[in-house]
Amino acid sequence: MIKLHDYELSGSCHKVRLLLGFLQTEYEKRPVDFVSKQHKSAEYLGINPFGELPILEDGDLTLRDAQAILVYLASKYDAGRLWYPVDPQAQGRIQQWLSTGGGEIMNASAARLVKGLNYPLDLERLHAGAHRAFAILDTHLKDRNFLELGRPTIADIACFPYAALAWEGGIDISGYHNMIAWIGRVKNLPNFTGMPGM
Amino acid sequence: MIKLHDYELSGSCHKVRLLLGFLQTEYEKRPVDFVSKQHKSAEYLGINPFGELPILEDGDLTLRDAQAILVYLASKYDAGRLWYPVDPQAQGRIQQWLSTGGGEIMNASAARLVKGLNYPLDLERLHAGAHRAFAILDTHLKDRNFLELGRPTIADIACFPYAALAWEGGIDISGYHNMIAWIGRVKNLPNFTGMPGM
DSSP: OEEEEEOTTOHHHHHHHHHHHHTTOOEEEEEOOTTTTGGGSHHHHHHOTTOOSOEEEETTEEEESHHHHHHHHHHHSOTTOOSSOSOHHHHHHHHHHHHHHHTTTHHHHHHHHHHHHOOOSOHHHHHHHHHHHHHHHHHHGGGOSSSSTTSOOHHHHHHHHHHHTGGGGTOOOTTOHHHHHHHHHHHTSTTOOOOTTO | OEEEEEOTTOHHHHHHHHHHHHTTOOEEEEEOOTTTTGGGSHHHHHHOTTOOSOEEEETTEEEESHHHHHHHHHHHSOTTOOSSOSOHHHHHHHHHHHHHHHTTTHHHHHHHHHHHHOOOSOHHHHHHHHHHHHHHHHHHGGGOSSSSTTSOOHHHHHHHHHHHTGGGGTOOOTTOHHHHHHHHHHHTSTTOOOOTTO
């Protein structure tokens, strides 16, 4: 059985929960106490030296990084290969948004840690970074229903949670009409998994 | 013919040059004047709204992000699929380091921009981030010749340039013996492409 080391309020963990939900793949959650920094304990640093969640275990495979876990699960457990097709051009297009979802959009994640858990980070700079990413996402979605291929892929999953949770970091997304419509489309997909704050 | 919008001194562009060299795939360089910020011009923001290099064009496909370009090229132009195998577990393992190469290791890239081009960034913080990533890389390489699969893949390419160029950002890597040995192994691969500073 797949094991997900998981923190309920983590948008990165939610990426994995979303895909497993869409694929209707069974898994077992191993809750990690993020607030008391259990993911920075010696036990967890032994599994993932980066000290981050999520972590996936499947048989003797252990994977860190939400995007790596999405690539693995969508390659292994989606028989129709809809979420991460094998075509080189499709994989390249999707990878652009895996990088953005694990990169620029994480400014919105960090802003949420400042607002919710008082992390000592520069909120103004994080807001500027998040707005820059969301403005690009919004423009990209002007004439598209989903980020690539005209249908939902792991590109959308990698970018969705911290867009949908941005308000918790004090980021006003009300001007990003195309992004808001896209958030709605993702939420309306069959077998969508919700989380607190969405 | 593949077109690479390229800046000679960019480690991110070098990732793409490295793979194209290893694959012995012909391409055409379109030099971009990074110092005068040509990549932030209206023309380039039209191609890549993130205002970053490299950008690849291949027929009617345009891709931004070094990692996305590596995934595409290694899927399309490596008939033996050695650099990015189709196996789900291999792709997941490699993706971990694509995320790290485009993520934590970019602290070393930013430090280089501070030292070389006087970018107004917090050098101390960048050094700390780079050292954190390199220490993990070094430990990971303790009993491995390459990052995953026991042989060179795009995981190595994504992490290599800013490790090999770290000294230009004032980062002392002399204590990372396993990482230094790995840098040497990558440099000794057939059809390795060098760049100034390496």
